[in-house]
Amino acid sequence: MPEVADPEPLPVPLARAGDPAAWDALFRRYQLPLYVFVFELVRDESASLDLVQETFLAAVKHLGTLRDNAKFGSWLFGIAHQKCRQRWRQRTEVLFDEIPESAGEWEPGPDDLLIRREEEAGFMNLVAQLPPPQRAALLLHYVEEFSLEEIARITEAQLGTVKSRLHYAKRALRKLLEAKNENPA
Amino acid sequence: MKTPRELLLARHRAAEPKLDALRREVVAAELNNQATREQSFKVSLVTSLLCCSNKLWRELVWPCRRTWAALAAVWVVLALVHLAQRDGSPPALAQSAPTAGMILTFRDQQEILNELFADRSVPAEVVRPGIYAPKPRTETVALLAA
Numbered sequence: 473m474p475e476v477a478d479p480e481p482l483p484v485p486l487a488r489a490g491d492p493a494a495w496d497a498l499f500r501r502y503q504l505p506l507y508v509f510v511f512e513l514v515r516d517e518s519a520s521l522d523l524v525q526e527t528f529l530a531a532v533k534h535l536g537t538l539r540d541n542a543k544f545g546s547w548l549f550g551i552a553h554q555k556c557r558q559r560w561r562q563r564t565e566v567l568f569d570e571i572p573e574s575a576g577e578w579e580p581g582p583d584d585l586l587i588r589r590e591e592e593a594g595f596m597n598l599v600a601q602l603p604p605p606q607r608a609a610l611l612l613h614y615v616e617e618f619s620l621e622e623i624a625r626i627t628e629a630q631l632g633t634v635k636s637r638l639h640y641a642k643r644a645l646r647k648l649l650e651a652k653n654e655n656p657a
Numbered sequence: 658m659k660t661p662r663e664l665l666l667a668r669h670r671a672a673e674p675k676l677d678a679l680r681r682e683v684v685a686a687e688l689n690n691q692a693t694r695e696q697s698f699k700v701s702l703v704t705s706l707l708c709c710s711n712k713l714w715r716e717l718v719w720p721c722r723r724t725w726a727a728l729a730a731v732w733v734v735l736a737l738v739h740l741a742q743r744d745g746s747p748p749a750l751a752q753s754a755p756t757a758g759m760i761l762t763f764r765d766q767q768e769i770l771n772e773l774f775a776d777r778s779v780p781a782e783v784v785r786p787g788i789y790a791p792k793p794r795t796e797t798v799a800l801l802a803a
Contacts, residue, residue: 492688496680503676508669521675528683586658595664614661 484541499528502545505615506552512599512611513556523559527552546622553608553626560604585642591649598648602641609634610641 482501486494506527511520530551538547587595599607608627612618618626624634659667718725755763 490687490691492684492691495687496684499680499683500677503680504666504669504673507672507676508665511669511672512665517672521672521679524676525679525683528680529686532683532687585661587661587664588658592659592664595661596668599665611665615665617662 482541482544484535484538484544488535495532498531498544502548506548508615509549509608509611510552510556513553513604513608514559515600519559523552523555526555530555543622545616546618546626549612549616549618550626550628553628556608585645585649587649594648595645598645602644605629605633606637606641606644609637610645613638 483491483494483497487498503524507520507524510523510527511517514520514523527548531548534551538544599610602610605627609623612623612626620631620634620638623629623638624631627634629637
């Protein structure tokens, strides 16, 4: 995943000083991944755009609370995740954290998942069908390659819970892809 | 073959123009806010100073305007008197020489002060009382009678 690597350090100190060009660079770097994350959680284009905008505005307002400049990305996704949760609670009253996740453990290892063109729609459907907590963990893992600790911080969950969520999500994904491979028709 | 990240980003690439517009809007708002914040600080400083002076005028000066005017007139008169005195001869106190009576009184005062602050310290052996030795009451009474 070469797109994830940042060759230049993020201009967070300049943004702290109120430099609009620094803010522009920061937002340009994260706007699409953030939108993907938000859209896949709320499944509504205009709501996603609103939430991204709210996230940006909150970031400008609360940058002072960010302690480590290197963690700007996970901090920004944390704000977006909170906004999605608020929206989710307002809309459906389904609590993000109350889906039972007990068995199963995330096993760290090489992530060689590749999706063929004919599997793309199935993959997207599967992502959409996952329960929100698993979906959020999977998206953060795939879209920005956040570490388990970072995902736990963003989603305000325990590390074990995040491992379990990712385990379930990836198992479901592999099942889907294997089933497609067995029955290509 | 695509990685999940590539697939997810490619799916939403069409939203980029909207995201660009949104980003520009937020950055412009931030820039605008900064300018407004700086300007509003200056404006608020001037406004608060004006407001403070206005309040002082209304609450402290205007209700007692006659008193203030009278005080001002007194001060003006005092200043004029002071100026008039300064323009004339030197002050009378500096001009007059002390009389003989004044010199005598001064000397008396000086002597009294000298007596008051004179060193009254007495050698320690004179002042120190002897070691008290208790005696029977009858002897003490006899001593007093004698």
